[in-house]
Amino acid sequence: MDFSVVDLSEEDRVFQHELREFLRTVVTEEVIARDRETGENFDEGVHMALGDAGYLAADYRRAADGGFSAVRRRIWDLEIGRAHTPWFHWGTTAMVAHTVEQFASPDLVDDVVPGVISGRLRxxxxxxxxxxxxxxxxxxxxxxxxxxxxxxxxxxxxxxxxxxxxxxxxxxxxxxxxxxxxxxxxxxxxxxxxxxxxxxxxxxxxxxxxxxxxxxxxxxxxxxxxxxxxxxGWSVLRGALDAEHGTGERADDGLQKIAVMTEHITVMADAVDRIAATVATPDAAGRRRIDDGSVAYRLGRGIARMEAAMSTPGMFGRVAIAQTMREVSPDLMDILGAAAALPTGTVGAADDGGAEYVFRLAGPTGIYGGTLEVFRNMIAQHALGLGRPDYSPPR
CATH class of the missing domain: 2.40.110.10 (Butyryl-CoA Dehydrogenase, subunit A, domain 2)
Structure with missing residues (x-):
């Protein structure tokens, strides 16, 4: 994997700045709080604003058809996640719309795709x-x-x-x-x-x-x-399943999204930043939890695992992200103590409930789009060349 830094052109820097400002305007604290409360992972106001601004169309289309360049698509993916945009369902909509374009009748394509690009249809x-x-x-x-x-x-x-x-x-x-x-x-x-x-x-x-x-x-x-x-239908479905699983062909430029579910571990990365600040802040007696060797060790180990998962591509990253969230989030809560069990918005919640939310998010992250066991079998068969799993009872 190429970890070299990408030098942005002045035009791409302007694009990144404008996108950040746009997201700061539409993805407000109220939007994020409402999304956490409702669990919708969707906000129609944000979605329609992105459609009106042309961002949905640019993300949907290939670069050759007027969509984002590879660099801008990478900037887009990163900024959308960093802003905690209620966003998880746009990928599904775009994936299905592309399949409709490929396999459906022209009149159905004409009915659906323009509405998808505008944000009107999901x-x-x-x-x-x-x-x-x-x-x-x-x-x-x-x-x-x-x-x-x-x-x-x-x-x-x-x-x-x-x-x-x-x-x-x-x-x-x-x-x-x-x-x-x-x-x-x-x-x-x-x-x-x-x-x-x-x-x-x-x-x-x-x-x-x-x-x-x-x-x-x-x-x-x-x-x-x-x-x-x-x-x-299986021929129609296979491409959509590959996109959902993150097992499609990867470009050589290294700018594509690292893996499915990177948005979820971005939430964890933000929580870890707050936890690190919390344990490095002296209490009333001047003591810092980070000075305890076990705290420093567990926090450091968790951060190292998280960074490794965030850099793991494809279906390997899909497994690494979910497994890391499942195993590291209990450690983060333990470091913070009993107050880490309180959710966001609760008086006295450690790090405003960030660790608690990641702990709850970790379970379903290992199920969305297929369980971790399914992905491990896919890795075994398609990447390592092993045979199909045998679930029959031992003889």
């Missing part, structure tokens, strides 16, 4: 099912085509349909041929969430985030909402 994922776990190919949600071929009827349910309450469409994986092998029975649809028969029920995770269970009861949609060929 898209979410309908993959996981209540009994399906991380293997989305075991899909039981059924889509049945009516005799005239123009309409589909969908029945089923999906778990963890995050941001459905703020989205207009769900990218839904369905089973259209139960008799076929599981990877040849799937068809993808972009289902309008205001269609009759769609029900969205909120579900809270341990870190306070809101996700959803979505139900589809005799939902009738036109064939124009189909994305890709019938029973060819």
């Amino acid at each position: 898209l979410c994922l309908g993959y996981t099912e209540p009994e399906g776990g991380s293997d989305v190919a075991t899909c039981k949600t059924r889509a049945v085509r009516e005799a005239d071929g123009s309409t589909w009827i969908i029945n089923g349910s999906k778990m963890f349909t995050s941001n459905a309450q703020n989205a207009q469409y769900v990218f839904l994986i369905t089973n259209t041929d139960p008799a076929a092998p599981k990877h040849k029975s799937l068809t993808m649809f972009l289902v309008p969430l205001d269609a009759p028969g769609v029900e969205i029920q909120p579900l809270r995770t341990i870190d306070g985030d809101r996700t959803n269970i979505t139900y589809y009861s005799d939902v009738r949609i036109s064939d124009r909402y189909r994305v890709g060929d019938v029973n060819a």
